[in-house]
Amino acid sequence: MRRRWSDRRRVAWLIIVIxxxxxxxxxAMAVMAPDILRIGYESFTGRSWPELxxxxxxxxxxxxxxxxxxxxxxxxxxxxxxAIAAVALRHGDAWxxxxxxxxNTIAFGAPMTYDQIVGAxxxxxxxxxxxxxxxxxxxxxxxxxxxxxxVKPMNDLTGSxxxxxxxxxxxxxxxxxxxxxxxxxxxIKYIVAPLDRWLYRLTRGRILSTGRPIGPILLLTxxxxxxxxxxxxxVFYVREGKRLIICNxxxxxxxxxxxxxxxxxxxxxxxxxxxxxxxxRARVATEQEVERYWSHLVDIWPAYQVYYARGxxxxxxxxxxx
Numbered sequence: 001m002r003r004r005w006s007d008r009r010r011v012a013w014l015i016i017v018i019x020x021x022x023x024x025x026x027x028a029m030a031v032m033a034p035d036i037l038r039i040g041y042e043s044f045t046g047r048s049w050p051e052l053x054x055x056x057x058x059x060x061x062x063x064x065x066x067x068x069x070x071x072x073x074x075x076x077x078x079x080x081x082x083a084i085a086a087v088a089l090r091h092g093d094a095w096x097x098x099x100x101x102x103x104n105t106i107a108f109g110a111p112m113t114y115d116q117i118v119g120a121x122x123x124x125x126x127x128x129x130x131x132x133x134x135x136x137x138x139x140x141x142x143x144x145x146x147x148x149x150x151v152k153p154m155n156d157l158t159g160s161x162x163x164x165x166x167x168x169x170x171x172x173x174x175x176x177x178x179x180x181x182x183x184x185x186x187x188i189k190y191i192v193a194p195l196d197r198w199l200y201r202l203t204r205g206r207i208l209s210t211g212r213p214i215g216p217i218l219l220l221t222x223x224x225x226x227x228x229x230x231x232x233x234x235v236f237y238v239r240e241g242k243r244l245i246i247c248n249x250x251x252x253x254x255x256x257x258x259x260x261x262x263x264x265x266x267x268x269x270x271x272x273x274x275x276x277x278x279x280x281r282a283r284v285a286t287e288q289e290v291e292r293y294w295s296h297l298v299d300i301w302p303a304y305q306v307y308y309a310r311g312x313x314x315x316x317x318x319x320x321x322x
Contacts, residue, residue: 009089012138016085016100019131023107024078026128030071037067044117070110077107089142094211101139108132143207185251185307196234204275208234215300218244219272224258225265233259237273237319238296244271244280244319245293249304252311260315268322278321285316 029036038049041063053060081103088096108128115125196208200219208217216239221232238245248257263269263282271280285293293316298305308314 009142012142013085013089015134015138016089016104017082019135020078020081020085020104020107022127022131023074024082026111027071027073027075027078031068031075034064034067034071037064074107074111077103081107097139097142097211100135104132104135108135193234197232200234200272205273218246220246220259221270221272222259222262223266223269225262230270231259231262235259236297236300238293238300240293242321244273245285245289245297245316246319247293247297247304247314247316249307249315250311250313251307252313256313260317263317269319271319280319281322282317282319285318289318290314290316 041047041049041052049060081100084096084099089100108131112125112128112132115128192209196217197219199208200217205213205217205219207213215236217234218237219232220235221230223229224231235246235248248260250256264284267282269280269282271278294314297316304314
C-alpha cells in the first residue's frame with residue numbers, strides 16, 4: 001500500500017512540474033514578447049492596436065506593462081511551483097499540497113479568465129485547461145486526507161492506538177519547533193486556531209491546516225463567563241473510556257486562556273470529535289490525574305512541556321458526559 005501511494009505521488013508531482021513548466025513558458029513569453037496582447041485586444045474590442053496608439057499613446061504602454069507584470073508573476077510562480085512540487089510535495093509535505101492548490105488556482109485562473117473575456121480560445125488556450133485539469137487530478141490523488149470515514153480516537157488510553165490499527169501520530173519537526181517558540185504561540189492563537197476551527201467543521205476533523213491532523217483534536221465550545229456567547233476552539237485531547245482529558249499550559253507571557261476561565265465559570269460544554277457532537281461537564285483534574293495524563297498529552301504536543309518549563313502554569317480538565 002505504501003509503495004502504491006509513493007508511486008501515485010511520484011506521478012502526481014511530475015504532472016504538476018510539467019504543467020507549471022508550461023505556465024513558466026507562458027510567463028516568459030508574456031514578458032519578452034507582449035505583442036500577443038494585441039491579438040486579444042483586437043479580438044475583444046474589434047478595433048486595431050495602432051488605432052488605439054494613435055488615439056491614446058500612453059494607454060497601449062500601460063496595458064503592455066500590466067501584461068508584462070502578469071507574465072512576470074506567472075514566470076516567478078512557475079519556478080517556485082516546480083521547486084515545491086519537485087522537493088516538498090515529492091516528500092509528502094502537507095503544506096506543499098496546499099501551496100500548490102491555492103497557487104495554481106490563482107496562476108492558471110488569471111490567464112484563463114483573460115482568455116474567456118477576450119474570446120481568445122484556441123489550441124494554446126485549451127492546453128491551459130488541460131494543464132489545470134491535470135494539476136487538480138494530481139492534487140486530488142495525493143490530498144493529505146484520511147479517507148477512511150469517521151475520525152478515529154488515536155489516543156484512547158484504555159485501548160491505545162494499536163487497538164485501532166493505527167500508529168500514534170506525532171507532530172512533525174516544523175510543528176514542534178513552531179509550537180515551542182513565542183512567535184509560534186501567537187501564530188497558532190491568531191491564525192492556525194481560527195483556520196483549524198473552520199476546517200474541522202467543514203471536514204469533520206479529517207483535514208486541518210497541517211493537512212492530516214497531527215494528533216487527536218476536538219472542538220471545544222464553551223460559554224463566555226461575561227458575555228454568555230459561545231466560543232469554540234480546537235484542543236488536543238486524550239481519551240480514557242468515556243472521559244476526555246484536555247489541558248492548557250501558560251508559557252508565562254500570556255494571560256490565562258479564555259476557554260479555561262469559561263470552563264471554570266460554566267462547566268458544561270459542547271465537544272465535537274469527528275462528526276459526533278456531545279455535551280460534557282468539565283472539572284479540574286486532581287493531582288493524581290495530572291500525573292497520570294500529563295505524559296500522554298506531552299507525547300501528543302511536546303510544546304506543552306516547553307511552555308510548562310517556562311511558566312510553570314498548567315491546568316488539566318477532565319470532561320465527562322453530561
